[in-house]
Amino acid sequence: MSKHKIISASRSGIDCDYTIDITSEESIRALYKQVGAFDAVVNAVGFCEYANFVEMTEEQWLTTILNKMMGQINLVRIGQEYIADNGSFTLISGIFNVKPIPLSIADATTSGAxxxxxxxxxxxxxxxxxxxxxxxxxxxxxWEVYGDMMPGFQPVPGRLVGKAFERSVDGFLTGQVLFVDA
Ligand SMILES: NC(=O)c1ccc[n+]([C@@H]2O[C@H](COP(=O)([O-])OP(=O)(O)OC[C@H]3O[C@@H](n4cnc5c(N)ncnc54)[C@H](OP(=O)(O)O)[C@@H]3O)[C@@H](O)[C@H]2O)c1
Known part of the structure:
Protein backbone atom coordinates (compact mmCIF):
# COMPACT_ATOMS: atom_id res chain seq x y z
CA MET A 1 0.00 0.00 0.00
CA SER A 2 3.04 2.23 -0.41
CA LYS A 3 1.25 4.30 -3.05
CA HIS A 4 -1.20 5.48 -0.41
CA LYS A 5 -0.76 8.03 2.31
CA ILE A 6 -1.53 5.95 5.40
CA ILE A 7 -2.94 7.51 8.54
CA SER A 8 -2.80 5.15 11.50
CA ALA A 9 -4.74 5.04 14.77
CA SER A 10 -5.02 2.75 17.78
CA ARG A 11 -6.37 2.90 21.29
CA SER A 12 -3.06 3.92 22.88
CA GLY A 13 -1.83 5.85 19.85
CA ILE A 14 1.64 4.32 20.31
CA ASP A 15 3.47 4.44 16.95
CA CYS A 16 0.27 5.85 15.40
CA ASP A 17 -0.87 9.25 14.13
CA TYR A 18 -4.08 9.31 16.17
CA THR A 19 -5.90 7.59 19.00
CA ILE A 20 -9.28 5.91 18.63
CA ASP A 21 -11.44 3.65 20.74
CA ILE A 22 -13.66 1.73 18.32
CA THR A 23 -16.07 0.94 21.16
CA SER A 24 -16.94 4.64 21.44
CA GLU A 25 -19.13 6.37 18.84
CA GLU A 26 -17.76 9.75 19.97
CA SER A 27 -14.18 8.59 19.53
CA ILE A 28 -14.88 7.24 16.02
CA ARG A 29 -16.59 10.44 14.94
CA ALA A 30 -13.83 12.58 16.44
CA LEU A 31 -11.19 10.68 14.44
CA TYR A 32 -13.06 11.01 11.14
CA LYS A 33 -13.49 14.75 11.78
CA GLN A 34 -9.80 15.22 12.64
CA VAL A 35 -8.51 13.26 9.63
CA GLY A 36 -10.48 15.17 7.00
CA ALA A 37 -10.65 13.69 3.47
CA PHE A 38 -9.93 9.95 3.11
CA ASP A 39 -10.60 7.20 0.56
CA ALA A 40 -10.32 3.98 2.54
CA VAL A 41 -10.69 2.63 6.06
CA VAL A 42 -8.79 -0.54 7.00
CA ASN A 43 -9.61 -2.01 10.39
CA ALA A 44 -7.54 -4.79 11.96
CA VAL A 45 -8.66 -4.53 15.59
CA GLY A 46 -11.49 -6.17 17.51
CA PHE A 47 -10.92 -7.52 21.00
CA CYS A 48 -12.51 -10.90 21.81
CA GLU A 49 -12.99 -12.82 25.04
CA TYR A 50 -12.07 -16.51 25.01
CA ALA A 51 -13.83 -19.07 27.25
CA ASN A 52 -15.83 -22.24 27.05
CA PHE A 53 -19.47 -21.55 26.16
CA VAL A 54 -20.80 -22.85 29.48
CA GLU A 55 -18.44 -20.57 31.39
CA MET A 56 -18.61 -17.41 29.30
CA THR A 57 -20.49 -14.67 31.10
CA GLU A 58 -22.90 -12.19 29.57
CA GLU A 59 -20.32 -9.48 30.31
CA GLN A 60 -17.72 -11.35 28.25
CA TRP A 61 -20.24 -11.75 25.41
CA LEU A 62 -21.13 -8.06 25.51
CA THR A 63 -17.45 -7.02 25.57
CA THR A 64 -16.79 -9.08 22.44
CA ILE A 65 -19.93 -7.81 20.71
CA LEU A 66 -19.09 -4.18 21.56
CA ASN A 67 -15.52 -4.53 20.28
CA LYS A 68 -15.40 -6.96 17.37
CA MET A 69 -18.94 -6.52 16.08
CA MET A 70 -20.39 -3.09 16.93
CA GLY A 71 -16.99 -1.37 16.90
CA GLN A 72 -16.48 -2.39 13.29
CA ILE A 73 -20.09 -1.78 12.26
CA ASN A 74 -19.85 1.71 13.76
CA LEU A 75 -16.65 2.39 11.79
CA VAL A 76 -18.77 1.87 8.66
CA ARG A 77 -22.02 3.39 9.96
CA ILE A 78 -20.37 6.65 11.01
CA GLY A 79 -17.58 6.55 8.44
CA GLN A 80 -19.94 6.48 5.45
CA GLU A 81 -20.86 10.07 6.35
CA TYR A 82 -17.26 11.18 5.89
CA ILE A 83 -15.54 8.87 3.34
CA ALA A 84 -14.96 9.99 -0.26
CA ASP A 85 -17.20 8.86 -3.14
CA ASN A 86 -16.22 5.31 -4.26
CA GLY A 87 -14.26 4.83 -1.03
CA SER A 88 -13.88 1.49 0.75
CA PHE A 89 -14.10 -0.05 4.19
CA THR A 90 -12.21 -3.27 4.95
CA LEU A 91 -12.98 -5.04 8.23
CA ILE A 92 -11.47 -8.06 10.01
CA SER A 93 -13.26 -11.27 10.97
CA GLY A 94 -11.34 -14.53 11.51
CA ILE A 95 -11.37 -18.21 10.64
CA PHE A 96 -13.17 -19.51 13.75
CA ASN A 97 -16.64 -18.95 12.27
CA VAL A 98 -15.82 -21.58 9.61
CA LYS A 99 -13.29 -23.66 11.58
CA PRO A 100 -14.36 -23.46 15.24
CA ILE A 101 -12.08 -24.46 18.11
CA PRO A 102 -12.70 -24.69 21.87
CA LEU A 103 -12.88 -21.32 23.68
CA SER A 104 -13.55 -19.39 20.46
CA ILE A 105 -17.35 -19.14 20.52
CA ALA A 106 -17.53 -15.33 21.01
CA ASP A 107 -14.86 -14.66 18.36
CA ALA A 108 -16.52 -17.16 15.99
CA THR A 109 -19.99 -15.70 16.46
CA THR A 110 -18.91 -12.07 15.98
CA SER A 111 -16.66 -13.00 13.04
CA GLY A 112 -19.69 -14.61 11.43
CA ALA A 113 -21.64 -11.41 12.11
CA TRP A 143 1.34 -18.39 16.52
CA GLU A 144 3.20 -18.18 19.82
CA VAL A 145 0.07 -16.80 21.49
CA TYR A 146 -2.62 -18.93 19.79
CA GLY A 147 -0.69 -22.00 18.56
CA ASP A 148 -1.41 -24.17 21.61
CA MET A 149 -5.15 -23.51 21.17
CA MET A 150 -5.04 -24.45 17.48
CA PRO A 151 -3.63 -27.93 16.87
CA GLY A 152 -3.78 -28.88 13.20
CA PHE A 153 -3.89 -25.29 11.96
CA GLN A 154 -1.23 -23.87 9.66
CA PRO A 155 -0.42 -20.18 10.28
CA VAL A 156 -0.03 -17.74 7.39
CA PRO A 157 2.43 -14.82 7.19
CA GLY A 158 1.02 -11.39 7.97
CA ARG A 159 2.35 -10.28 4.57
CA LEU A 160 -0.27 -12.50 2.87
CA VAL A 161 -3.04 -11.08 5.00
CA GLY A 162 -1.80 -7.63 3.99
CA LYS A 163 -2.21 -8.67 0.35
CA ALA A 164 -5.88 -9.45 0.97
CA PHE A 165 -6.35 -5.98 2.49
CA GLU A 166 -4.63 -4.55 -0.59
CA ARG A 167 -6.99 -6.47 -2.93
CA SER A 168 -9.93 -5.05 -1.03
CA VAL A 169 -8.68 -1.45 -1.02
CA ASP A 170 -7.21 -1.26 -4.52
CA GLY A 171 -9.62 -3.61 -6.31
CA PHE A 172 -13.30 -3.32 -7.22
CA LEU A 173 -14.74 -5.99 -4.92
CA THR A 174 -17.60 -5.23 -2.57
CA GLY A 175 -19.70 -7.35 -0.23
CA GLN A 176 -16.96 -9.99 -0.20
CA VAL A 177 -15.23 -12.01 2.49
CA LEU A 178 -11.60 -12.58 1.47
CA PHE A 179 -10.34 -15.74 3.17
CA VAL A 180 -6.62 -16.14 3.86
CA ASP A 181 -6.08 -19.74 4.91
CA ALA A 182 -3.36 -22.33 4.46
N1 LIG B 1 -3.73 -12.47 15.28
C1 LIG B 1 -4.25 -13.34 14.42
O1 LIG B 1 -3.62 -14.35 14.03
C2 LIG B 1 -5.63 -13.10 13.89
C3 LIG B 1 -6.14 -13.97 12.91
C4 LIG B 1 -7.44 -13.76 12.44
C5 LIG B 1 -8.18 -12.71 12.93
N2 LIG B 1 -7.67 -11.88 13.88
C6 LIG B 1 -8.50 -10.79 14.40
O2 LIG B 1 -7.80 -9.57 14.26
C7 LIG B 1 -8.17 -8.69 15.32
C8 LIG B 1 -6.91 -8.19 16.01
O3 LIG B 1 -6.22 -9.28 16.53
P1 LIG B 1 -4.73 -9.16 17.02
O4 LIG B 1 -4.26 -10.53 17.31
O5 LIG B 1 -3.95 -8.28 16.10
O6 LIG B 1 -4.95 -8.41 18.39
P2 LIG B 1 -3.89 -7.62 19.22
O7 LIG B 1 -2.51 -8.07 18.92
O8 LIG B 1 -4.40 -7.67 20.61
O9 LIG B 1 -4.01 -6.15 18.60
C9 LIG B 1 -4.70 -5.29 19.25
C10 LIG B 1 -4.54 -3.97 18.50
O10 LIG B 1 -5.82 -3.46 18.48
C11 LIG B 1 -5.82 -2.19 19.11
N3 LIG B 1 -7.08 -2.07 19.83
C12 LIG B 1 -7.59 -2.94 20.72
N4 LIG B 1 -8.79 -2.50 21.15
C13 LIG B 1 -9.02 -1.33 20.50
C14 LIG B 1 -10.07 -0.39 20.53
N5 LIG B 1 -11.15 -0.56 21.30
N6 LIG B 1 -9.98 0.69 19.73
C15 LIG B 1 -8.90 0.88 18.95
N7 LIG B 1 -7.86 0.04 18.90
C16 LIG B 1 -7.93 -1.05 19.67
C17 LIG B 1 -4.63 -2.19 20.02
O11 LIG B 1 -4.21 -0.88 20.21
P3 LIG B 1 -3.33 -0.47 21.48
O12 LIG B 1 -2.15 -1.38 21.49
O13 LIG B 1 -2.98 0.93 21.18
O14 LIG B 1 -4.23 -0.67 22.67
C18 LIG B 1 -3.64 -3.01 19.21
O15 LIG B 1 -3.00 -2.17 18.25
C19 LIG B 1 -9.08 -9.50 16.26
O16 LIG B 1 -10.41 -9.21 16.00
C20 LIG B 1 -8.76 -10.93 15.89
O17 LIG B 1 -9.83 -11.81 16.15
C21 LIG B 1 -6.41 -12.06 14.37
Missing part, protein backbone atom coordinates in the same frame (compact mmCIF):
# COMPACT_ATOMS: atom_id res chain seq x y z
CA UNK A 114 -18.97 -9.30 10.40
CA UNK A 115 -18.88 -11.62 7.36
CA UNK A 116 -22.68 -11.39 7.09
CA UNK A 117 -22.63 -7.64 7.67
CA UNK A 118 -20.30 -6.88 4.74
CA UNK A 119 -22.20 -9.19 2.37
CA UNK A 120 -25.54 -7.54 3.16
CA UNK A 121 -24.63 -3.90 3.80
CA UNK A 122 -22.82 -3.66 0.45
CA UNK A 123 -26.27 -3.46 -1.21
CA UNK A 124 -27.11 -0.39 0.87
CA UNK A 125 -23.93 1.65 0.62
CA UNK A 126 -24.35 5.07 -1.00
CA UNK A 127 -22.04 6.90 -3.45
CA UNK A 128 -20.25 3.79 -4.75
CA UNK A 129 -18.75 3.00 -1.35
CA UNK A 130 -17.45 -0.59 -1.03
CA UNK A 131 -17.30 -2.84 2.07
CA UNK A 132 -15.34 -6.10 2.46
CA UNK A 133 -14.00 -8.28 5.26
CA UNK A 134 -10.72 -10.15 5.53
CA UNK A 135 -11.13 -13.55 7.19
CA UNK A 136 -7.64 -14.87 8.01
CA UNK A 137 -6.51 -17.96 9.81
CA UNK A 138 -3.96 -17.42 12.57
CA UNK A 139 -0.95 -15.33 11.58
CA UNK A 140 2.60 -16.66 11.88
CA UNK A 141 3.32 -13.59 14.01
CA UNK A 142 0.60 -14.64 16.50
Missing amino acids: IDTFVKCVAYEMPRGIRVNAINPTVLEEA
